[in-house]
Amino acid sequence: MNRTGTASAPADLSRLCIHTATTRPWTVEEAAARYAAAGVKGITVWRSALEGRDAAVTGRLIRDSGLSVVSLCRGGFFPADTAEGRARAIDENRACIDEAAALGAPLIVLVCGAVPGQSLAESRRQIADGIAAVLPHASAAGVKLAIEPLHPMYADARSAVNTLGQARALCREMPSPWLGVAIDVYHTWWDDRLEEEIAACGREGILFAFHICDWRTPTVDMLEDRGLRG
Amino acid sequence: MNRTGTASAPADLSRLCIHTATTRPWTVEEAAARYAAAGVKGITVWRSALEGRDAAVTGRLIRDSGLSVVSLCRGGFFPADTAEGRARAIDENRACIDEAAALGAPLIVLVCGAVPGQSLAESRRQIADGIAAVLPHASAAGVKLAIEPLHPMYADARSAVNTLGQARALCREMPSPWLGVAIDVYHTWWDDRLEEEIAACGREGILFAFHICDWRTPTVDMLEDRGLRG
Numbered sequence: 397m398n399r400t401g402t403a404s405a406p407a408d409l410s411r412l413c414i415h416t417a418t419t420r421p422w423t424v425e426e427a428a429a430r431y432a433a434a435g436v437k438g439i440t441v442w443r444s445a446l447e448g449r450d451a452a453v454t455g456r457l458i459r460d461s462g463l464s465v466v467s468l469c470r471g472g473f474f475p476a477d478t479a480e481g482r483a484r485a486i487d488e489n490r491a492c493i494d495e496a497a498a499l500g501a502p503l504i505v506l507v508c509g510a511v512p513g514q515s516l517a518e519s520r521r522q523i524a525d526g527i528a529a530v531l532p533h534a535s536a537a538g539v540k541l542a543i544e545p546l547h548p549m550y551a552d553a554r555s556a557v558n559t560l561g562q563a564r565a566l567c568r569e570m571p572s573p574w575l576g577v578a579i580d581v582y583h584t585w586w587d588d589r590l591e592e593e594i595a596a597c598g599r600e601g602i603l604f605a606f607h608i609c610d611w612r613t614p615t616v617d618m619l620e621d622r623g624l625r626g
Numbered sequence: 627m628n629r630t631g632t633a634s635a636p637a638d639l640s641r642l643c644i645h646t647a648t649t650r651p652w653t654v655e656e657a658a659a660r661y662a663a664a665g666v667k668g669i670t671v672w673r674s675a676l677e678g679r680d681a682a683v684t685g686r687l688i689r690d691s692g693l694s695v696v697s698l699c700r701g702g703f704f705p706a707d708t709a710e711g712r713a714r715a716i717d718e719n720r721a722c723i724d725e726a727a728a729l730g731a732p733l734i735v736l737v738c739g740a741v742p743g744q745s746l747a748e749s750r751r752q753i754a755d756g757i758a759a760v761l762p763h764a765s766a767a768g769v770k771l772a773i774e775p776l777h778p779m780y781a782d783a784r785s786a787v788n789t790l791g792q793a794r795a796l797c798r799e800m801p802s803p804w805l806g807v808a809i810d811v812y813h814t815w816w817d818d819r820l821e822e823e824i825a826a827c828g829r830e831g832i833l834f835a836f837h838i839c840d841w842r843t844p845t846v847d848m849l850e851d852r853g854l855r856g
Contacts, residue, residue: 516815547779548777549778552843553843553844585781586746586788587788588789613742613782613783618779618844618845
């Protein structure tokens with residue numbers, strides 16, 4: 397928590413939120429108890445951590461331990477190479493919004509998706525169409541959607557949205573108080589336009605979430621070799 | 627060579643150039659003989675392939691086999707965390723320019739470099755300073771320098787120039803007929819601004835080289851897992 401290594405003052409963790417994916421293999425119940433014991437006040441729930449659970453019950457349990465649910469992670473994955481696939485993705489995102497509402501999560505992080513072999517332009521169009529299709533449901537449920545740009549090394553199969561500039565352009569295309577961006581420095585640190593884009597997101601009121609995570613040199617696995625914090 | 631898989635017409639290889647790094651472990655002599663036998667007319671020489679050789683002699687041998695030397699790869703790596711390190715990099719780039727001139731290579735590809743732990747802004751400033759320092763030597767030797775943007779997954783240690791937009795901005799900062807860009811689709815394919823940037827480079831006369839290379843899904847090694855062509 398303290399990058400300088402000094403022990404002079406206890407860190408203020410009251411605004412820190414930890415993602416359950418960071419503390420795998422803890423269950424969501426175990427994570428909530430341990431984060432709370434450490435003085436952390438926020439939790440982001442990986443959707444798979446809710447499997448076999450009633451989201452509303454889990455949400456109450458989390459709040460009872462003194463934590464706020466900051467977000468549900470993740471929605472998205474809109475592109476598909478068939479119309480049926482794209483319709484299924486939209487249904488799945490509506491279900492994710494319902495789950496967030498039941499959990500009491502005010503925000504869903506969107507990992508937007510991409511289809512290998514399909515042009516990025518096409519995947520990007522399908523992402524915009526998918527978000528437009530689910531945005532009314534999000535607004536009705538009172539759940540915000542945060543587009544998270546992913547590192548360009550994931551543009552083939554995980555997200556065709558790879559810069560904060562692209563994410564912000566999507567928000568400008570569909571202006572809504574329910575649509576914004578989630579910035580993960582792991583995905584965006586290399587971008588020479590990052591500072592000005594963060595400032596623009598701040599001005600436009602669309603900066604919904606910020607995730608801190610180190611990049612390792614060398615990185616030996618493109619998915620599982622993140623540095624602290626995860 | 628033929629992406630459609632049809633065999634109707636022999637491919638025209640007269641404008642194709644192959645990089646010796648693609649056909650490791652062949653020596654430069656072996657590569658020249660085999661490329662020529664296959665009807666390829668151009669060769670890019672990896673600098674390490676010249677070790678222990680007289681560049682002028684190797685250049686003659688390549689031309690005698692019917693090939694043109696398209697470029698010498700690579701110069702660059704300008705950033706360093708000490709002034710001595712940066713001065714050494716500039717000396718090394720001047721030596722690389724002399725080697726290109728002796729070889730008869732009209733072009734050097736620049737992999738610009740980055741220092742892990744140093745800010746990207748600082749590395750980027752040192753890259754601009756380094757190029758400015760060697761550009762007069764390149765011009766005097768009649769050797770062009772081509773800035774190659776590298777994929778953002780290499781921004782930590784290999785190059786802080788990660789988009790064609792950044793490379794083009796450097797060229798605009800130091801306008802010279804001896805400074806341009808080399809585009810490798812492996813490094814740039816993910817960029818939503820790629821098409822307009824390529825068009826702008828064309829208009830500005832700075833598009834010096836184009837490298838074709840596939841991205842694999844999944845990519846299992848960040849350095850050594852390129853698809854065809856290498």
